Amino acid sequence: GSTYQLQLRCVTDAGAAPVIYATLAHLGRQATDTLVACLHVSAGAEDTRLIADALARIGTTEALEALMAHAHHKDVVGALAEATQRFPTLALSVLARTAARARSADQATTILRGLIRREGEALRPAIAALDDAERRLCEKLLADATPKVEATEDELPAVLRRPRWEGARKAGPPQLKGLAPERLPSAVRWPAGRREEWSAFVTPTSWDEAARSLGLPSELRPFIVDGKEEKFSAAVQGYKRAGSYLWGNTLLGLPPAQLERLLRLGDLGRWYVNERDLLGLAALRELEALDFLLAWVGYRPAQTLAALLPFGDVRIAPHAAAGLGKKTVRADAEAWLRAHPRHAAAGLLPLAFDKAGKARDAAMAALRFVASGDRGALDDASRALGAKAAEGIEAILDFDELDVLPTKMPKLPSFFVADAFERPVLKSGKALPSSAVETLGLMLALSKEVSEPYAGVGLVKDACTPESLAAFGWELFQAWTVAGSPGKEGWAFAQLGWLGDDECARRLTPLIRAWPGESAHARAVLGLDVLAGIGTDVALMHLNGIAEKLKFKGLQEKAREKIAALAEARGLSPLELADRLVPDLGLDEDGSLVLDFGPRQFRVGFDEGLKPFVKDEEDKLVRELPKPKKTDDAEKAQAATNAWKALKKDARAIASQQVARLELAMVDTRRWDAASFETFLVRHPLVSHLVKRLVWGVYEVTPSEGEPPSGGELRAVFRVAEDGTYADVNDEPFALAEDAMVGVAHPLEIPAGAAAAMAQVLADYAIVQPFAQLGRETYRLTSAELAGKELRRVEGRKVSSGKVLGLETRGWRRGAPQDGGGIWWMERLLPGQAITAVLELDPGMVVGDLGMFPEQTLKTVYLSRTGYEWRRERLSELREIPAIAASELLRDLESLH
Numbered sequence: 040g041s042t043y044q045l046q047l048r049c050v051t052d053a054g055a056a057p058v059i060y061a062t063l064a065h066l067g068r069q070a071t072d073t074l075v076a077c078l079h080v081s082a083g084a085e086d087t088r089l090i091a092d093a094l095a096r097i098g099t100t101e102a103l104e105a106l107m108a109h110a111h112h113k114d115v116v117g118a119l120a121e122a123t124q125r126f127p128t129l130a131l132s133v134l135a136r137t138a139a140r141a142r143s144a145d146q147a148t149t150i151l152r153g154l155i156r157r158e159g160e161a162l163r164p165a166i167a168a169l170d171d172a173e174r175r176l177c178e179k180l181l182a183d184a185t186p187k188v189e190a191t192e193d194e195l196p197a198v199l200r201r202p203r204w205e206g207a208r209k210a211g212p213p214q215l216k217g218l219a220p221e222r223l224p225s226a227v228r229w230p231a232g233r234r235e236e237w238s239a240f241v242t243p244t245s246w247d248e249a250a251r252s253l254g255l256p257s258e259l260r261p262f263i264v265d266g267k268e269e270k271f272s273a274a275v276q277g278y279k280r281a282g283s284y285l286w287g288n289t290l291l292g293l294p295p296a297q298l299e300r301l302l303r304l305g306d307l308g309r310w311y312v313n314e315r316d317l318l319g320l321a322a323l324r325e326l327e328a329l330d331f332l333l334a335w336v337g338y339r340p341a342q343t344l345a346a347l348l349p350f351g352d353v354r355i356a357p358h359a360a361a362g363l364g365k366k367t368v369r370a371d372a373e374a375w376l377r378a379h380p381r382h383a384a385a386g387l388l389p390l391a392f393d394k395a396g397k398a399r400d401a402a403m404a405a406l407r408f409v410a411s412g413d414r415g416a417l418d419d420a421s422r423a424l425g426a427k428a429a430e431g432i433e434a435i436l437d438f439d440e441l442d443v444l445p446t447k448m449p450k451l452p453s454f455f456v457a458d459a460f461e462r463p464v465l466k467s468g469k470a471l472p473s474s475a476v477e478t479l480g481l482m483l484a485l486s487k488e489v490s491e492p493y494a495g496v497g498l499v500k501d502a503c504t505p506e507s508l509a510a511f512g513w514e515l516f517q518a519w520t521v522a523g524s525p526g527k528e529g530w531a532f533a534q535l536g537w538l539g540d541d542e543c544a545r546r547l548t549p550l551i552r553a554w555p556g557e558s559a560h561a562r563a564v565l566g567l568d569v570l571a572g573i574g575t576d577v578a579l580m581h582l583n584g585i586a587e588k589l590k591f592k593g594l595q596e597k598a599r600e601k602i603a604a605l606a607e608a609r610g611l612s613p614l615e616l617a618d619r620l621v622p623d624l625g626l627d628e629d630g631s632l633v634l635d636f637g638p639r640q641f642r643v644g645f646d647e648g649l650k651p652f653v654k655d656e657e658d659k660l661v662r663e664l665p666k667p668k669k670t671d672d673a674e675k676a677q678a679a680t681n682a683w684k685a686l687k688k689d690a691r692a693i694a695s696q697q698v699a700r701l702e703l704a705m706v707d708t709r710r711w712d713a714a715s716f717e718t719f720l721v722r723h724p725l726v727s728h729l730v731k732r733l734v735w736g737v738y739e740v741t742p743s744e745g746e747p748p749s750g751g752e753l754r755a756v757f758r759v760a761e762d763g764t765y766a767d768v769n770d771e772p773f774a775l776a777e778d779a780m781v782g783v784a785h786p787l788e789i790p791a792g793a794a795a796a797m798a799q800v801l802a803d804y805a806i807v808q809p810f811a812q813l814g815r816e817t818y819r820l821t822s823a824e825l826a827g828k829e830l831r832r833v834e835g836r837k838v839s840s841g842k843v844l845g846l847e848t849r850g851w852r853r854g855a856p857q858d859g860g861g862i863w864w865m866e867r868l869l870p871g872q873a874i875t876a877v878l879e880l881d882p883g884m885v886v887g888d889l890g891m892f893p894e895q896t897l898k899t900v901y902l903s904r905t906g907y908e909w910r911r912e913r914l915s916e917l918r919e920i921p922a923i924a925a926s927e928l929l930r931d932l933e934s935l936h
Contacts (some may be wrong), residue, residue: 071097075105084114091118098126103133110146116522117453123154128165130154135173149517151177153459156184178366185464187470194467196502198495199475202482203441204448205852211395212403212434213427218868221423223382226351227325230378231873233349239905240319299670317346326350344371351379356386357398358508360405366488366568370604376405380413388428391435403435409434440494449484451477454456454522455531460514463499464507471503476511483515487529489568496537505540513546524562532565536572542577544570545688548585554732555591563594567601577689579605583620584696592783592853592886614709617700618719624689625682626724632686634664634679637672641665641679643686644729647807649694651686690725697726701733702810703850706927707870710740710748716781721759729809731759736784737775747781749870750921753788756797760805768796785923786815818929820917828914830900833878838935840884843895851933853884854907860886864907867931869924875906876928900932 063109074097078090091109094102095118103126123130131154137147155162155177168175171775235547236653255662317335320328329350334344336358344362347355350369355375362372376383381404390402410417421432457476464470479499486492500508512535516878519531535543549568570582586598591612607618617705623645626632632643641653641664653661665681667676703709713718720730735758740751765773775781788795798813806813824830846865847853854864854877867876879898885891901908902915 042079059298071105075101076108078115081865087112088114088118091115092121094118095122095125098129100129100133103130104169106131107137107147110150110521112463112523114523119150120453120456120522123128123150124157127154127158127162131162131165131177132173133170135169135177138176139170139172146521148180149514149521152184152514153456153518155180156460157456157458159184161231187464188467188468189472190469190475191468194465194469195212195471195475195497198441198482198498199478199502202478203439204444204481211399212392212431215392215427215431218392218424218428220353220356220389221385221420222350223353223385225326225329226379226382227349227863228351228378229349234322237318237322238313241323312738314342314345321346321349324334340365341367344368344375348375351382353382353386355379356383356405357390357402359383360387360390360398360401362406363408364401366490369490372405372410376409379413380409380416381420383409384417385423388417388420388424388432392424392428392431400693403438406435407438432678443494444485449481451480452482452522452525452528452531452777454518455480455515456518459518461507461510463503463511465503470507480515483534484528484530486533486537489533489565489572492534492537493901496534508538509540509543510720513543516543516547519678520574524559526561529565532562533569536569539569539573539578541573541575541577542685544573544581545685545692548581548692551594552585552589552591555594560591560593563591564597566779567594567598571601571605579620580622580689580696581692582693583617587696587699589832615715618715621693621697621719621723621726622689622695623724624686626723629724630724630727632682634683635672636667636676638670639668643683644917645690645725647729647732647809649690649697649728649809650723651683651690653683693725698809699730699848701729701783705785705812706783706850706923708749708751708782708923710738710780710782711871713775713777713779713781716775721763727759727763731761731810732801732806733812734758734784734789734801736782736788738782740780751780751782753784755783756784756789756793758797758800766800768793768800770800783812784869786813787817787923787926789813813898816930816933818926818933819922820925820929825918826916828901828916830917830932832929833932833935834899836897836935838897840889840893840895842935843880843884844889845934846878846931849927849934851878851931856886862886866906867928869902869920869928874902874904874920877901877903877907878932897935900928 050136071094074090074094078094080085088110091112091114094106103119103122106115106122109115110119110259123134131151134147134151134154138151156643159181162177163181166174166181169177217218317332321332329352332343332346332350333352333354336347336355340358340362344358347358358371360373362368365372365375387402387406387409390398391406392810393399393402406417417436418429418430421429455477457473457480460476462470462476463479479496482493482495482499486496515531516535519525521527522528524532535547539547543906547566547569551563551570554560554563554566567582567585569576570585582598583602586595586602589595589598602616606613609616611619624632626643630645634641634643641655641661643653645651653664655661664680667673667680720726723730734756736753737755738751738756740748741756755767755773757767760766765775769774782821789797794813801808801813818831824832843865844853846867849867851865853862854866856862861883862885863880865878865880868874869876878900881896881898882892883895902917902920904915908914917925
């Protein structure tokens with residue numbers, strides 16, 4: 040029958056489809072056109088897989104080309120891999136031709152590389168018959184695939200020679216029936232300042248006020264406060280049947296005794312509660328809110344575990360243990376276990392001595408975490424459970440991480456072909472054999488999250504060269520991508536966090552930035568974990584770049600959270616961490632770099648935007664590095680050219696970040712102590728190029744405990760000269776005291792005479808500033824505005840949505856998406872004030888379709904200590920913000936013209 044009839048038959052009769060496609064595969068060339076046509080119109084995954092499988096069994100160019108054209112489809116790529124094994128010579132021709140084109144080149148090259156690695160010299164005659172461009176590509180891949188000397192079994196590390204899953208495992212703790220958690224009284228321990236912080240989320244309101252403002256039916260009130268249970272239940276159930284929700288902040292207006300009544304109704308899904316509601320409830324009610332929070336943590340742990348931090352209670356322990364294994368709440372779980380080790384141990388030991396299962400494994404992992412910080416708490420809790428528990432505690436703690444294995448070992452996916460990857464190389468110079476590569480693959484498959492690789496991975500890293508592991512890891516990631524990025528095999532991506540290097544971070548970052556626009560937000564979030572896992576200065580620099588600027592705000596927020604967590608782990612603020620994340624790019628101490636061609640040398644410098652340039656031996660400016668000549672040393676010239684390419688790539692990623700960082704430091708009145716100023720700015724080989732183009736101030740500042748210093752009265756101004764020394768407004772030497780606090784001087788605070796003198800000095804030395812500093816526009820609030828709470832000078836102005844979004848380059852952020860994904864305001868935290876400026880928009884923008892409303896009408900700007908306020912009772916007065924913050928706020932608004 041016709042192709043159409045065949046397709047219809049396959050779709051309407053699932054049982055016939057495998058038979059039909061298998062028959063067509065046996066017909067070979069005669070059926071190729073029919074199958075290709077079927078592949079183009081196939082709608083179902085199962086049909087697509089069957090058609091691709093049939094095409095993979097036909098040795099025609101057309102069949103392989105059709106598979107290659109659909110290789111982006113996860114149900115096709117596996118069949119393509121099988122076809123390359125069945126018909127290697129034919130596949131070579133198709134893949135080489137595709138790889139030589141711009142489109143699909145990366146995917147085709149990845150598959151082609153694996154084919155050449157697998158078949159090796161057997162393909163040389165077929166390579167010789169290819170066109171010039173295709174032949175050169177294949178010859179290069181063949182040269183790269185030259186077999187290395189393989190290590191013998193005796194030369195392999197023990198973890199690869201005999202992996203733990205092939206031997207006997209240690210027994211776990213004894214099973215003790217009938218154990219119950221020790222009865223410890225509940226306790227409240229607030230971390231410093233935390234209750235005050237959470238109290239800001241509480242809007243004092245009565246039940247009547249909450250019911251009225253949120254539109255709740257007034258008839259509910261008497262049943263909640265003093266009515267009979269059955270009447271209250273009937274009223275609430277009737278309200279829920281109407282399709283409405285009970286709002287979370289009404290909890291704050293209820294008498295504590297009535298929270299229990301609400302809990303007994305069940306159906307928590309009808310409560311509209313966010314994390315701030317729960318944090319505010321914890322701060323307001325303390326232990327009176329604990330039962331409600333415990334009920335809620337079982338329903339939404341990601342929302343609630345943070346709110347349980349102040350409370351020591353054995354009932355919380357199992358939730359914290361389960362949270363350790365979940366990336367979204369791990370930090371909250373760890374914080375609770377550290378804060379309440381005695382309650383944690385008492386609540387978890389009965390589970391650890393229970394029957395095998397996930398709960399027992401989670402409990403043992405949590406107990407080991409507790410013991411790492413407070414072993415005494417674990418010993419005390421075990422003694423309270425009796426002698427057998429005290430004796431069995433060592434079985435919980437004395438374990439080998441290599442024994443942390445699943446009941447059923449995973450299988451390697453079809454895209455993992457050991458012979459197709461760059462072989463990891465032992466530090467002895469010998470490559471791992473295929474069997475060891477497969478063992479390494481299984482170790483990676485056991486490591487589901489970037490933060491928790493299987494213990495054997497670290498031992499392999501100790502035994503192999505970092506470069507070879509990174510090359511292997513990148514090719515494995517590419518194979519995963521070619522296979523359609525299957526989510527269940529996400530470890531093939533996560534492993535870059537354990538094996539990757541700077542080059543992996545450079546190549547990965549553009550993909551991460553693009554993925555949210557390709558409906559791959561979850562993959563992009565995993566990419567942030569991978570960059571953090573790589574952990575080098577270059578990788579963290581790219582992570583920080585995503586946190587500072589990205590059009591996909593959901594991913595940007597995740598990156599900011601990641602940076603904040605890294606900073607907290609190091610005892611730094613995010614700003615202090617950013618100082619330490621700027622790589623030196625291999626520059627000399629004076630901020631330059633010599634590129635050596637042998638007979639010729641070139642020196643690299645940077646302009647006011649950190650764009651690199653080259654000067655030759657005669658100090659003549661050459662924007663691009665020249666191509667090597669025959670008289671140059673080929674090896675040195677190639678190394679210099681590679682270094683120049685990497686430098687340009689990294690500098691391009693760094694430049695906008697660092698210019699923006701220093702400008703925001705001026706706007707936000709950030710200060711550095713003298714030692715940090717000299718270490719991270721003046722003596723940094725790259726950042727120093729910007730530092731020497733700015734005017735700096737010495738300030739009278741008293742740093743706040745736990746916060747980076749800001750503000751303060753200006754005492755003197757100076758600049759950093761070309762040789763790294765300091766000079767005053769008269770270009771005379773300037774001495775910087777050891778206890779000085781330094782910042783980028785704002786033009787509002789520099790005396791007019793000093794500003795003019797400094798401007799002349801910069802002009803004399805032909806110094807161009809990286810952003811407007813001395814020539815910056817400044818503004819002041821009028822006396823009428825200072826007396827009010829809302830700034831109305833832009834009210835009613837119509838501007839493009841693109842202009843509004845441009846405020847993000849000035850430190851503003853989009854408001855939190857509301858119903859329907861609406862963004863109704865922009866906000867900016869003002870420097871050192873804990874006050875947020877809010878600019879309201881009409882009609883606003885929509886997440887996922889920012890162009891839906893191309894024009895915005897600006898509404899008023901107001902200040903609030905809690906951000907966006909739908910009620911206006913708690914606005915701050917405009918006079919509360921200092922002159923620099925006011926000037927910059929007005930400058931930002933004027934930029935919307």
